[in-house]
Amino acid sequence: MPRVTSADVASRAGVSRATVSYVLNNTPGQSISAATRSRVLAAAALLGYAPSAAARTLRTGRSDVVLCLLPDWPIGNEVGNLLGNLSTELARAGLTFVVHPGSEADRPAAEIWKAITPAAVITFAGFSEDELGAMRAAGIAVVVALLGRPGADGCELQMPQQLIGKRQAHHLSGTGHSRLGYAAPDDDRLRIFAVPRLAGVRANTPAEPLVETVPLDPERAAEAVRRWYEAGVTGVCAYNDEVALAVLAGARRLGLRVPGDLAVIGVDDLPAARLAVPSLTTVTTDQHAIAAHLAVGVLAAMSGSPEPVPPGGDLIRVIVRESA
Amino acid sequence: MPRVTSADVASRAGVSRATVSYVLNNTPGQSISAATRSRVLAAAALLGYAPSAAARTLRTGRSDVVLCLLPDWPIGNEVGNLLGNLSTELARAGLTFVVHPGSEADRPAAEIWKAITPAAVITFAGFSEDELGAMRAAGIAVVVALLGRPGADGCELQMPQQLIGKRQAHHLSGTGHSRLGYAAPDDDRLRIFAVPRLAGVRANTPAEPLVETVPLDPERAAEAVRRWYEAGVTGVCAYNDEVALAVLAGARRLGLRVPGDLAVIGVDDLPAARLAVPSLTTVTTDQHAIAAHLAVGVLAAMSGSPEPVPPGGDLIRVIVRESA
DNA sequence: CTGTTAGCGCATTCAA
DNA sequence: TTGAATGCGCTAACAG
Numbered sequence: 001m002p003r004v005t006s007a008d009v010a011s012r013a014g015v016s017r018a019t020v021s022y023v024l025n026n027t028p029g030q031s032i033s034a035a036t037r038s039r040v041l042a043a044a045a046l047l048g049y050a051p052s053a054a055a056r057t058l059r060t061g062r063s064d065v066v067l068c069l070l071p072d073w074p075i076g077n078e079v080g081n082l083l084g085n086l087s088t089e090l091a092r093a094g095l096t097f098v099v100h101p102g103s104e105a106d107r108p109a110a111e112i113w114k115a116i117t118p119a120a121v122i123t124f125a126g127f128s129e130d131e132l133g134a135m136r137a138a139g140i141a142v143v144v145a146l147l148g149r150p151g152a153d154g155c156e157l158q159m160p161q162q163l164i165g166k167r168q169a170h171h172l173s174g175t176g177h178s179r180l181g182y183a184a185p186d187d188d189r190l191r192i193f194a195v196p197r198l199a200g201v202r203a204n205t206p207a208e209p210l211v212e213t214v215p216l217d218p219e220r221a222a223e224a225v226r227r228w229y230e231a232g233v234t235g236v237c238a239y240n241d242e243v244a245l246a247v248l249a250g251a252r253r254l255g256l257r258v259p260g261d262l263a264v265i266g267v268d269d270l271p272a273a274r275l276a277v278p279s280l281t282t283v284t285t286d287q288h289a290i291a292a293h294l295a296v297g298v299l300a301a302m303s304g305s306p307e308p309v310p311p312g313g314d315l316i317r318v319i320v321r322e323s324a
Numbered sequence: 325m326p327r328v329t330s331a332d333v334a335s336r337a338g339v340s341r342a343t344v345s346y347v348l349n350n351t352p353g354q355s356i357s358a359a360t361r362s363r364v365l366a367a368a369a370l371l372g373y374a375p376s377a378a379a380r381t382l383r384t385g386r387s388d389v390v391l392c393l394l395p396d397w398p399i400g401n402e403v404g405n406l407l408g409n410l411s412t413e414l415a416r417a418g419l420t421f422v423v424h425p426g427s428e429a430d431r432p433a434a435e436i437w438k439a440i441t442p443a444a445v446i447t448f449a450g451f452s453e454d455e456l457g458a459m460r461a462a463g464i465a466v467v468v469a470l471l472g473r474p475g476a477d478g479c480e481l482q483m484p485q486q487l488i489g490k491r492q493a494h495h496l497s498g499t500g501h502s503r504l505g506y507a508a509p510d511d512d513r514l515r516i517f518a519v520p521r522l523a524g525v526r527a528n529t530p531a532e533p534l535v536e537t538v539p540l541d542p543e544r545a546a547e548a549v550r551r552w553y554e555a556g557v558t559g560v561c562a563y564n565d566e567v568a569l570a571v572l573a574g575a576r577r578l579g580l581r582v583p584g585d586l587a588v589i590g591v592d593d594l595p596a597a598r599l600a601v602p603s604l605t606t607v608t609t610d611q612h613a614i615a616a617h618l619a620v621g622v623l624a625a626m627s628g629s630p631e632p633v634p635p636g637g638d639l640i641r642v643i644v645r646e647s648a
Numbered sequence: 649c650t651g652t653t654a655g656c657g658c659a660t661t662c663a664a
Numbered sequence: 665t666t667g668a669a670t671g672c673g674c675t676a677a678c679a680g
Binding site: 015016017018019022030031032033036055058059060061 | 649650651652653654656657658659
Binding site for chain 1: 327328371372373374375376377378379381382385387388389391398399400401403404405407408410411412415416420421422423424425426427430431434435436438439440441457458459460461462463540541542545566569570572573576594595596598599600601603
């Protein structure tokens with residue numbers, strides 16, 4: 001199974017390799033007769049010719065691949081949505097989007113981008129200065145850091161994460177809760193999200209929220225709920241809907257009424273949120289808008305333009321149901 | 325910011341490009357003095373040299389990238405897990421795993437693999453013969469089809485899908501239910517999974533199961549539950565946990581007891597399953613084992629070996645909770 | 649106008 | 665240890 005190259009197409013069509021290239025790429029400023037053109041096209045189709053991405057990338061110096069390095073955190077619905085939207089958005093710009101789901105432990109990030117040679121890298125975890133330099137040396141035009149420390153080059157989405165916490169806190173305040181709790185996830189990999197979300201809650205509530213780690217288990221969640229109850233907490237912001245469901249389960253186990261004794265608000269609007277008892281009030285992010293913003297950021301970085309302004313505040317909405 | 329090439333490293337270290345290559349690749353059968361070696365290494369580190377994947381791929385004729393083409397279906401926890409495990413598994417073999425989450429509509433699959441030139445492609449949707457031929461012509465050694473029609477070249481995981489339905493049916497039969505219902509998802513993109521799972525149920529229950537499509541909405545789910553109830557159905561196999569939660573919600577709305585009036589069993593063991601009321605009995609697949617099997621399949625296909633035997637039956641387990 | 653020749657980009661690897 | 669060839673496609677310069 002010998003690889004079909006442009007030379008094969010050329011000889012099959014009785015023309016030179018240059019002509020094949022011109023025809024297949026529709027190179028402007030080249031006049032090639034319709035007859036020749038169709039002969040080349042026919043030959044290419046017949047042989048099933050696909051140009052070597054490697055050779056093309058080598059020659060042009062740029063690939064059209066955007067690589068997303070996923071941190072070690074579990075991929076759920078929301079991330080899945082974001083990735084799908086991002087793919088759509090980048091495809092619109094003629095870019096190919098791929099995701100690497102592995103952890104740093106399995107394969108260092110460097111190995112990955114070296115193997116792909118992307119035009120751009122999107123990362124959620126941030127990079128060291130060394131790594132950044134290495135990537136530039138490898139000809140990667142841009143690095144878009146999502147949740148890294150501000151000031152790193154690349155767009156910054158810390159704000160939306162904080163905004164999520166802010167919205168939660170405001171909703172609970174608005175329904176008369178002044179003593180809040182925060183339900184943190186029992187998974188260190190989620191700290192990168194949990195920290196800014198909690199910060200958002202903290203900054204928008206008069207009293208310091210009482211933070212409890214809530215495992216996804218009714219029994220153990222009940223312990224956290226009990227501590228809140230004893231401390232006079234009446235409203236809980238949960239890291240996400242899963243944690244919120246655990247809080248619900250814990251409250252039920254203690255015989256507490258939701259939202260009567262304890263109001264709960266989640267994040268993500270999972271299908272399960274609507275189906276829970278009581279149905280779960282939650283905060284959702286417009287992943288479509290986020291994806292669009294990210295895509296614009298990537299494009300800007302690739303062309304050296306300044307990074308775009310972060311999207312407005314309307315991309316985070318509270319979905320009011322029964323639990324708060 | 326000029327790209328750092330091996331030539332730069334060579335001149336900086338005062339050696340030839342060949343030497344650089346030998347040192348950096350630790351090429352066996354080459355004797356290079358420790359002094360030279362360390363000089364090359366130092367120069368490479370200093371300049372932040374990263375070899376061009378394109379050039380390397382072009383020269384060696386093989387990339388170490390495995391590309392997974394995801395169909396249009398929503399990416400949830402389970403798929404996320406599978407991808408993560410797969411990445412780990414392939415990393416063990418020195419391969420780089422990337423996923424393309426876009427739909428065919430955004431960007432035809434051909435565009436993707438042409439842009440990546442992977443050593444192997446994993447697909448869940450199956451390919452046409454034409455596309456298969458094209459991929460081979462592009463030098464892609466293998467195509468692993470997961471849920472395609474049997475007989476396509478590549479390993480076949482249809483079986484586990486059917487097995488899932490089988491396990492559900494058996495569990496319900498074992499707890500005394502003879503008239504079963506099947507709760508199908510309200511999303512056509514999931515048909516590829518739903519069909520074989522339903523087939524598995526069908527093949528393992530005496531009477532034909534009563535199939536109802538269950539939207540993820542309590543109100544509308546209740547309609548489906550009512551029809552089951554009126555038809556004398558006492559046990560429902562749900563497509564997955566989300567659908568199962570909808571069935572639970574529907575039953576509650578009708579005032580039916582679960583599992584007393586209606587037993588429900590899901591698939592996936594989402595966190596929400598354990599937290600539901602009543603907690604959800606469900607079936608889970610050992611994604612670790614599946615990933616390992618897939619990885620072996622990819623390796624086999626890449627080396628031209630026959631495809632490995634499918635993993636045994638122990639990778640699907642019923643987790644018994646309250647709902648069935 | 650139409651199409652060709654020739655050299656480049658970068659790392660690998662054989663022969664010297 | 666090194667010079668030089670090689671893999672594949674792009675494209676400026678050039679000939680019919």
